[in-house]
Amino acid sequence: MPNPVYSLEQLKPAFHLRYTWTGWPTSGTKFPSMPTEIFFDPLDSAWKSDSLRRIATVWETDKIQFTFATVPTVAPTLFVARVKGRLQHELRLSGTPVKFSRKVAFRGIGKNHTREVTNYIHKQVEKDAFIDRRLLEILKQFTVIDRSVALDKPSESNSGRYWYNLHIVLVVANRRRIRLEHEFAKLDRAVQATATKHRYGIAIRAWMPDHLHVALRGPIAESPAEIAYAIMNNTAFAMGQNAIWQPGFYAGTFSEYDVHVVGGSH
Structure with a gap:
């Protein structure tokens, strides 16, 4: 196979990428009430290391939705895994562990x-x-x-x-x-x-x-x-x-x- 003309490291993109993640608790359970901003400080720091910047939050006991600004190297599957995994970890640390439903919704918006x-x-x-x-x-x-x-x-x-x-x-x-x-x-x-x-x-x-x-x-x-x-x-x-x-x-x-x-x- 010929060598590629372009490499990912070489490319300098312009972009406007906004991803939303929506998650639900398992049937018969609920999320806790929306926590204070202190709860989000370590989460936002961790998501920043994943090239995700939280820009909007909708938190209800039966549904949570986050919107992030991100970069072109982040695929939806990686995004969904990082959002859910880090949120679940932080809820467990805060003493309010939640089992998430397997279903999730991802949407790119602009x-x-x-x-x-x-x-x-x-x-x-x-x-x-x-x-x-x-x-x-x-x-x-x-x-x-x-x-x-x-x-x-x-x-x-x-x-x-x-x-x-x-x-x-x-x-x-x-x-x-x-x-x-x-x-x-x-x-x-x-x-x-x-x-x-x-x-x-x-x-x-x-x-x-x-x-x-x-x-x-x-x-x-x-x-x-x-x-x-x-x-x-x-x-x-x-x-x-x-x-x-x-x-x-x-x-x-x-x-x-x-x-x-x-x-x-x-």
């Missing part, structure tokens, strides 16, 4: 809703006034919608339900403009092949001369960085192992709800 993100990507070609007519017709072919990908429905697993939707943006190196139809076709086939191999559910993608937008449902064991990394390296391989992208990416979470619902606007 400033925009699913429809806003997908509409924004869909209109990329139309809103660029500098694209000539020939190139415009080429790009329309490579704005691809897959309506079988239901971003509003959860991915089910043994550990719970996950709404893991990502908006990924890659920018062509040196802002070089891709103009040839066969190059777009080759790159798009590489993205499709990557999605098939890694089980990415790409709901919509739009190629532009100097960047790519993708809205997808990610596999819960892969972080946003790993997803962007896979797409970058496979498309680079398709173009002759050339570093066609800037060594970075944008990753943002989105859902049917936004951060204002949980009070996590910061």
